[in-house]
Amino acid sequence: MERSLTKETPSLVGTTVKLQGWVENLRILSKVSFLDLRDRSGKVQCIAEFKLEDLTIESVVEIEGEVIKRPEKMVKEGSETGTVEIQIKSYKVLNKAAALPIPVAGDGYDINEESRLKYRYLDLRRDRLSKNLKLRSDFVRAVRESLYNQGFVEVETPMLTAPTKEGARDFIVPSRMQPGKFYALPQSPQQYKQLLMAAGVENYFQVARCVRDENLRADRGFEHTQIDVETSFRTQEEVRAVMEKMVKESIKAVKGNIKPGDFPVLTYKEVIEKFGDDKFDIRTEEEKEKGILAFAWVTRYPMFKKVDKEDIAEVRDGKSGWTFTHNPFSGTIAEHKEWHLKGEHLDEIEATQYDLVCNGFEMGSGSVRNHDPELLRATYKIMGYSPEETEASIGHMLKAFELGTPPHGGMALGIDRLVMLLAGEKSLKEVIPFPMTYSGNTSVMDAPIEAKPEQLKDLGIKVEK
């Protein structure tokens, strides 16, 4: 007898099947018992003309029985397997479940998150979350297929890398072999992917995990996953076309509801005038109700901005009083390269930068990069870096750009947020298998924890509290 899946049972009437799964619910009457069995494919009702014993909800069982058609009156409407049931001949309890700390039935929204995360493996059994996990998998698969079809190569970049001098706070990792020195976890593969362009990869992508030690929000965690793309010899319009094709194809593959037509392209100036914010929503009220995803491109961002004196990070980067708006590696539009080189009209210089926005969320941003070493030096000079400081910060990039690096550009697209919108969820945690709490505590296992004294000694670290 072959092992079967519950969703196949309507086509197996009259045969004997072996099913394995979880007890979703039990209804035990005196001389007949019902058991709703769930496996990864779905659910089916099993009936025993004897009393089922030693079973609890969410126990794991193996059932052998005949698939029979339900009497007409007993057909369950709205269920995929509602026309059949399994006449249990024998069953085995593979793992008996104790009383559950959280219910698995229902959508789980009203259960406190602390319990949901502590028992995340139970939480993930509920229909809503198991569907979200599957949706995410299907989506990423479609993204990969689209990019492979467009000639891209998936390349992995290091998790232990050099700290970023600009930008968000790094997560740092102590080096045992070189006490007192540290690695950083990547905030993004930005520099590596540009170096891959120098390496002649031409079309790179990665499903990349990125880590930033900044405070959390419903739409932002320490870790996030991005579709990271970089490509050589393409114009800004061509890079955007690659990404737009990928987004459309992968959303279609998961039957997502996307607004038809090309993504509108707006300039930063237009967006600010019209919406007052570059995270805007172009949907009509009707489209909002239908859960439609409406994307838009934003282009022609300013390259530089005056440093906000309240902002410590900006003051640190922009010693001159000016800093970059998005990314120091962004290029400038052809008409403004002269200004950029000379450091003139700083507030007017436009970057070859673009953002992708969807339903009021920033989904990703990218640019055609600055692969001209003189222009990149100019960027750092404008921010107030001395030649020596520039060399120390990005000397390796400048060197690569002097050794035959093609013009290139790319983009990073946040998967968590996009899958969140596709799933109709309001929090990233609903589409991340093991998310953290707001104060950075992990699910199921306890982290962060204090390191053992011998570990610290090994690393040459003294802890002060």
Add this chain to the structure above:
RNA sequence: GGGGUGGUAGCUCAACUGGUUAGAGCAUUCGCCUGUCACGCGAAAGGUUGAGGGUUCGAGUCCCUUCCAUCCCGCCA
């Protein structure tokens, strides 16, 4: 770093203005019940009211401290 909301049984909640032994539904255990599908009926068990301190004859309730969760602002190239 700042602000809002919350924490009572395993889960979801109730408990008036500070007042008897802190209640209910679900889950668990036991009993009854041939067709249930949120099965039904009956019973049992289940509590340091997040923690610590204070006020009071008396605190789940009021005050202070602290922890945790959640949401927002700062922050997130």
